[in-house]
Amino acid sequence: MPADALGRGVRRLGAGTINAVVRIGYAARFFVAILTHSPQSILRVGLTTREIYFAGVLSLVIILLSGLFVGMVLALQGFDVLEKYGAGDSLGVFVALSLVRELGPVVAGLLFASRAGSAITAEIGLMKTTDQLAAMEMMAVDPLSRIVAPRFWGGVISMPLLAALFSVMGVFGAYIVGVRLIGADSGTFWGNMRAGVGFWPDITNGIIKSCVFGVAVCLIAVFEGYTAKPTAEGVATATTRTVVIGSLAILALDFVLTVFMFRGMGAK
Amino acid sequence: MNRTTIDFWVGIFVLIGIGAVVFLALRVGNLTSLTTTPSYRLEAHFDNIGGLKLRAPVKAAGVAVGRVDRIQLDPRSYEAVVTMRIDNGYQFSKDTIASILTSGLLGEVYIGLAVGGDPQMLADGGQIGKTQSAVVLEKLISQFMFDKASSAPAPAGAAK
Amino acid sequence: MAHLKHRASSVAFDAQSANAVELKGVTFGYDRRRPVLAAIDMTIPRGKVVAIMGASGSGKTTILRLIGGQLRPVKGRVVVAGQSVADLDRAGLFGLRRRVGMLFQFGALFTDLTVFENIAFPMRELTDLPDELIRDLVLMKLNAVGLRGSAQLKPSELSGGMARRVALARAIALDPMLVMYDEPFAGLDPISLGVVGQLIRRMNDALGSTSVVVTHDIYESLKIVDYIYFVSEGRVIAKGTPDEVRASTDPFVRQFVDGEPDGPVPFHVRARPLAAEFAAHAG
Structure with a gap:
């Protein structure tokens, strides 16, 4: 029955849409709830410090290495194209602008979503599955203040720092390849970079981007973990969703x- | 994991993170040249600025001496008014010529200053009288074809 | 608790009331047609250990959640220490929970904290006690469950029985007036099972608290509890002291005590007759 199948398809689309809207609304309310439950994670610094360690420090190696490699590839590819148009001098500007405006926040954000975001979701989901959150609630301790908010803020603080480190490593990678290996002039590399990249708006815009990505990824991560189905399968699904939705959110927000x-x- | 160990590593992490932002601001971006080097303003009018952008370098004999600070259109003369910030260490004579140049075919557009022989120097807010506009490729081509057709010589560029 | 850190709630809990918990005509269900609990009446006197028994999925855990205020009844009243739980606001509810300990199924220990920190957790979060005092209190609680030597282990390094004992120590960390145990015997070997059973009894008498034990382990319960409620399909279908239960002729109680596979709780899930099922496939 094609009409029947069509009806079913439409119904499924409708149900999916309603579900998505409900979840987005729920996530927005969850965001507000995190903010109102945040004072404790600011007053008790140790709670947030611990989460900065897990979200930030443990992501350092992957972020630094990726930044280095991305910068080196950018220098190779960029130099090749720029030199064709006699603009090899602009290598520094090209690399720095690409990293600071786009690649730093975006790639660091994607890595952060898959490294730290998934870990946050899995941890909170597992705590829910093993009744640890319920146990806390029964002890008159609010899991939003004690578990969710510190993880959220730990990630939000880590993200811009990681993105900045990614960009710096990228610039170094480009310097190593461009100046040391290919033989672009060191003075032109740094000089043109400084001439072409403005603190305002290029670098500040990059920082704003990484902050927004940090909030988005961390919100998705804690939300998916907190609303995960309390089964092994549910936690696995939630972790996957964090990486997928987090990455898509970063790319969409970036645009x-x-x-x-x-x-x-x-307009300036 | 020990509490003090965590604090230590987080401290290191935040320090190098902030260090990265500072590095971006000072070495990659041009925060220093905007804030620390004292500078003065010069103004120049051009018929056409071509692809000149904000923060484009101002060079004398190939050495960067300043930066384009503002680009506006004079509503009466319909000329482009370019304001430059020149580092305080450099002085230019009153008969300096400012031209809009391009490094390479598609390279960056900058302002070149050619110093004259006038003993009087330009002060803050001073105006560079002689300017040479950007070379617009389409104009050159049409001029070239016009020359071919009429064999009548015409001056290249638009020296004022 | 004189040291409670947070604003004391204005709700007065009467720790001296004769009944620690009363359920009066409590009905609860996630949807209207299939109530999980239907008009339950239950009285849990102060100082006693009371077991709630029933097959899996009979609504036992729901009763604990109602007492702890995690769920609200559709109909009826849940009264804890003279105070109706449904009437409490968030602050009042948290005030109540500070005086109630709970041992979750499988312990629900915080996996990122050591045994010591797990038991110190409620003290650190809810009181202003100085560190040395917390240390002494935690070691006392650990000593009571015989695990003082395991203070620095992580929960993942404990056996099931040890984890249950740590969870018990955590549940009584703040000397609560009421302790709820959700399946404290599930998945334990016979020795650990006996140890946990004895601990529940001993702690209850030593602290002068009241205990509610949700379980399906009839033998252990008969040894340690004062009173037993049998719950099936959301209703209390039998109750009595251990002696009354042993002597009972009620078919449900007999099936439960004797472990018969079939009886009032049927072996087969309700279905159409086997012959009809086969006939349907053949046709």
Whole structure:
């Protein structure tokens, strides 16, 4: 029955849409709840410090290495193309702008979502599955203040720092390849970079982007963990969802933010 | 994991993270040249600035001496008004010529200053009288074809 | 608790009331047609150890959640220490929970904390006690469950029985007036099972608290409890002291005590007759 199948398809689409809207609304309320439950994670610094360790320090190696390699590839590819148009001098600008505006926040964000975001989701999901959150609630301790908010803030603080480190490593990688190996001039590399990259708006925009990505990924991570089905399978699904939705959110937000920032720069 | 160990590593992490931001600001970006080097303003009018951008370098004999600070259109003369910030260490004579140049075919557009022989120097807010506009490729081509057709010589560029 | 850190709630809990917990006509269900609990009446006197028994999925854990205020009844009243739980606001509810300990199924120990820190957790979170005092209190609690030597282990390094004892020590960390045990015997070997059973009894008498034990382990319960409620399909279908239960002729109680596979609780899930099922496939 094609009409029947069509009806079923439409119904499924409708149900999916309603479910998605409900979840987004729930996530927004969850965000507000995290903010109102945040004072404890600010007052008791140790709680948040611990989460910065797990989200930030443990992500350092992957972020630094990735930054280095991305920078080195950028230098190779960029130099090849730029030199064809006689613009090899602009290698520094090209690499620095790519990293600071786009690749730093975006790639660091994607790595952060899969490294730290998934860990946060799995941890909270597992605590829910093993009744640890319920046990806390029964002890008159609010898991939102004690578990969720510190993890959220730990990630939000780590993200911009990781993105900045990624960009710096990328610039170093490009310097090693571009100047040391290919033989671009060191003075032109740094000089043109400084001439072409502005603290305001290029670097500040990159920092704003990484902050927004940090909030988005951490919210998704704690939300998926907190609302995970309390089974082994449920936690696995939630962890996957964090990586998938987190990555998509970063790319979509990057587009939206770039549109606004680019427009802002054009109007100047 | 020991509490003090965690604190130590987080401290290191935050320090190098902030260090990275500072590095980006000072070495990669041009925060220093905007804030620490004292500078003064010069103004120049051009018929056409071509692809000149904000923060483009201002060079004398190939050495960067300043930066383009503002680009506006004079509403009466319909000329482009370019304001430059020149580092305080450099002085330029009153008959300096400012031209809009391109490094390479597709390279960056910058302002070149050619110093004259006038003993009087330009002060803060001073105006560079002689300018040479950007070379617009389409104009050059049409001029070239016009020359071919009429064999009548015409001056290249638009020296004022 | 004179040292409670947070704003004391204005709700007065009467720790001296004769009944620690009363359920009056409590009905609860996630949807209207299939109630999990239907008009339950239960009285848990102060100082006693009371068992709630029933097959898996009979709504036993739901009763604990109602007492702890994690769920609210659709109908009826849950009264804890003279205070109706449904009338409490969030602050009042948290005030109540500070005086109630709970041992979760499989312990629910915090996996990222050591045994010591697990037991110190409620003290650190809810009181302003100085560190030395917390240390002494934790070691006392650990000593009571015989695990003082395991203070620095992680929960993952404990056996099932040890983890249960740590969870018990955590449940009584703040000397609660009421302790709830959700399946404290599940998945334990016979020795650990006996140890945990004896601990529940001993702690209850030493602290002068009241205990509610949700379980399906009839033999251990008969040894340690004062009173037993049998719950099936959301209803209390039998109750009595251990002696009354042993002598009972009620078919449900007999099936439970004797471990018969079939009886009032049927072996087969309700279905159409086997012959009809085969006939349907053949046709």
